[in-house]
Amino acid sequence: MFPRRHRSTGFTLFEVLIAVSIFAVIGVIAMTNLIQVGRSGERIEQADRQLSELQFALARMGKDLLQLIPRSVRDQYGDTQPALQLEASRLAFTRAGWSNLLQQPRSSLQRVEYRYEDERLVRRFWPLLDQGYQERHVDQTLLEGVDNLQWRLLSRSKKIHERWPTEEPVAEDQVPVAVELSFELAGFGRIERIYELPQGALGEVEKDDRER
Numbered sequence: 001m002f003p004r005r006h007r008s009t010g011f012t013l014f015e016v017l018i019a020v021s022i023f024a025v026i027g028v029i030a031m032t033n034l035i036q037v038g039r040s041g042e043r044i045e046q047a048d049r050q051l052s053e054l055q056f057a058l059a060r061m062g063k064d065l066l067q068l069i070p071r072s073v074r075d076q077y078g079d080t081q082p083a084l085q086l087e088a089s090r091l092a093f094t095r096a097g098w099s100n101l102l103q104q105p106r107s108s109l110q111r112v113e114y115r116y117e118d119e120r121l122v123r124r125f126w127p128l129l130d131q132g133y134q135e136r137h138v139d140q141t142l143l144e145g146v147d148n149l150q151w152r153l154l155s156r157s158k159k160i161h162e163r164w165p166t167e168e169p170v171a172e173d174q175v176p177v178a179v180e181l182s183f184e185l186a187g188f189g190r191i192e193r194i195y196e197l198p199q200g201a202l203g204e205v206e207k208d209d210r211e212r
Helices: 013-066 201-211
Strands: 084-086 090-095 110-117 120-125 138-144 146-155 176-185 189-196
Touching (some): 013 090, 013 138, 013 176, 013 189, 110 146
Antiparallel strands (some): 084 090, 090 110, 110 120, 146 176, 176 189
């Protein structure tokens, strides 16, 4: 009698190849999902950061406008600039309440200018209220990816001013009482905000201008 041969119980090469292929497919799927989760996290983080910047920019501008006062200034060339000035791409005004924690030798009033340039919303201010010839401004970029930004001044009579001061006399009910800001922001779409101006601030300016 010949001894019985035991059949091999190992895997064939074909079965090994199938197993390796299955593991490779599962690995690719898992890695793809992991990459997508990572990208989603980055997009969420970027959106949160942009939302925080948007909220800060709108709040910063609102705080500045809330403290607008009728105080004209002199620029670096000695020319008088009105307390509030609106042109196509910039809004400039004088505000009170500039904190001075370091007790520096300067005024508590501040000349502020919001500018729209190179798809950015920029806040500019000067260390001194009345600027010297070599005075240098300080710029702070509040928002990027801004498009079609526009400021408008609104009055009680629904008169809209796209420039200020005007070249023509202004009736009392046509004096601006609010600032309208509108722009498009990448990732958020159209943004609109209306800021109420301090009561009587520009009315006093107009009164002083008529008296002069």
